[in-house]
Amino acid sequence: MTSAGPTNPAEKAPGMGPGVGLRQRLYRLLLDAHTPGNWHQAVDRFLAILIIANLFALLFEHVEVIHSAYASWFHWFEVASVFIFTVEYLLRLYLAPEDPEFARARFKRWAYARSPFAIVDLLAILPFFLAMFVQLDLRVLRALRLLRLFKLLRVLVPAVHEFRALNRGRSFRQHVHALVWPSEHGGRLHHYFDTFLVVWVVISVVAVVLESVESIHYVLNLEFIVLDTVAAAIFTLEFMLRLFSVVEQPGYRGAVAGRFRYVRSPGALIDLIAILPFFLEVLLHHLIDLRFLRVFRLMRLLKLTRYTGATKNLGIVLKREWPVLLAATFIMMLLVVLTASLGYLFEHDAQPDKFENIPQSIYWAVVTLASVGYGDISPVTPAGRAMTIVLSLLGIGIFAIPAALLSSAFSDQLHIEREKLQNELFIMLADGVISADERETIEAEAKRLHLGRDEVDRLIEKARRQREAASNHSLMAMPQLIAQPAAAVERYRELLSQIRQLAVLGDNARMTELMASGDRATGFERQAWEWINQRIHEDVPPKRAD
């Protein structure tokens, strides 16, 4: 873990060395799920993204306005997609003999070609080539392109198998829990579930933003309705699944109390806000126009906070620093009221329409003190201008306090989090090695804390040095020695050995003389020295156990 990771999987992955045939090398590099550090996952991810991009292209092609404007883009995207899928199909066909699944077949490639995944792969590209020779209806061609979605099964099916294996013997609710909440039983399927939700959050937020563009909304009105319904269905399903399975989470036990506690949590409230506008707008349409609630669909973006530790850190920082922030806010409020009052006092006569009263002057005071300075209201009297100079300079300092506080506290929090990670590393290194599970945990934590590989390596090295120092009894402090009798015995023996060495190698006579004279040593120390001196050659210390 401390060494740099493999930069070229082709060189580092097992079975990639010299003497391995090209076909085998290619298989292990690109398609073998069991070769660690190869490109298999990257290839799968790229193909999954391409399949989803194809789905979106297909959807947009149905909108005549978009299709006619970008017809050539759609065409070349289709050509590029088919090219990539064809290369993939041919590559899989070529490498099929290396696949253990078809290793026993007599005709390995034929066995592969007949497999469900290969048939799906072929169906994904065949319509494109067929259209070159046979006149096909465009709608049929588009419908056939939908078959590409089934290519995702290549990623999903193994994940489902893994999920079932991880959850064997567990209840339905525990299955749901493993799917929606992070746990050791989730596996890749949980990861895909999260990714799916993140993608839908992004899609629905982009849709809300685009809906506000009149020309786009005019053309895609029905499409936006369908998209919003699908998004609402997905987020409702997610909310229900979380509510159902949350009782499996520690801290939320109890069918009613646990769920009620969960519903009050910020995460659940965000989930609820994400779906409520959809229902309210329809259910209460005859009473009130709730179109303004549509803006709240942008709150779906907050759902992403579940997947990052940044907001959690911000919450901790605000909770920790709120007394200081409150004090700073109080000073700011004082300054605002003071500035507004002075502004009103000096400027009211000269500009009664702009500085009509103190509440109206507060707007000008905040804009001035926060150094925004729109310029729509400005002082014209000499006294007003002089006061503005002083208060603006004051405002720069006072208004910067909360920002500085937050920034400093946030930095401290990150430091604390890193120290926590270092402590965890220290514990992990108790056995001297970092296991695969521990490595996974470290990587997850590093990702959460936005730490680079170099930084993680540096922390591991630091923890390793601490561990070495901690195991060296010569460097242990007294409380540590008290807590560890074995180390204390070793330390005792080491000290005694040093005294004996002094007695043998040092100026023994002079030391005895000094020890005996004056108050250089206590009676106990003198007696111990004499006792050791008498037995210097009597007892040879045994060899140390370690």
Next chain:
Amino acid sequence: MADKTCMQADSASPQAVAFWRVGDWGFLAALGLALLTVVWCGRFSFKEGMLLEVTKSNGEAVASWAAQIAGRKGQPLTLATCASITGESPALQGQADWGSCRQALLAQGGPLAQLSNPFGPQNPVLGPRCDKKNKSMRGVVMLEKGTSSLPGMPAHVTWELLADEDALVRGMLLRVQACDAGGYALKIAEIKL
């Protein structure tokens, strides 16, 4: 991606447990109900969306009519031109005003006779300004005339509803808008006659 605290969260018991519990069926029923509600709400929104599409197509038909008469540059804007009626009567050859033109357009056999308000047959097709409080104004297509700012002033057009007595004249700026389900105006097109 996974939260550390959540990573530790797990409730697996070492011994196998029953897959289904009674509460699970209740959850599945609630889930089904929730999803049915989503489908019902979605269907409702879609139906309203379809009504808006019809309203938009009504508006586009009106815009298309306006573009058509705007295209006949050489012809005076008489009632005959306005409603594409052939005839020699003086009434047809006189200067067209919007009231008579509208009547002719929507009359039996008129170019826009086939239009109907999708939100209710009793609601007007071509009518007054959108009103959020008046539901009978939903689906109405309205025509407004634009008045440009004076030369030398910042470019700005002021729109006001085309009144029945307003004469249709060449160079007139028209804006076609439609009222959606919430009573908000939706711009369809701007045409210069």
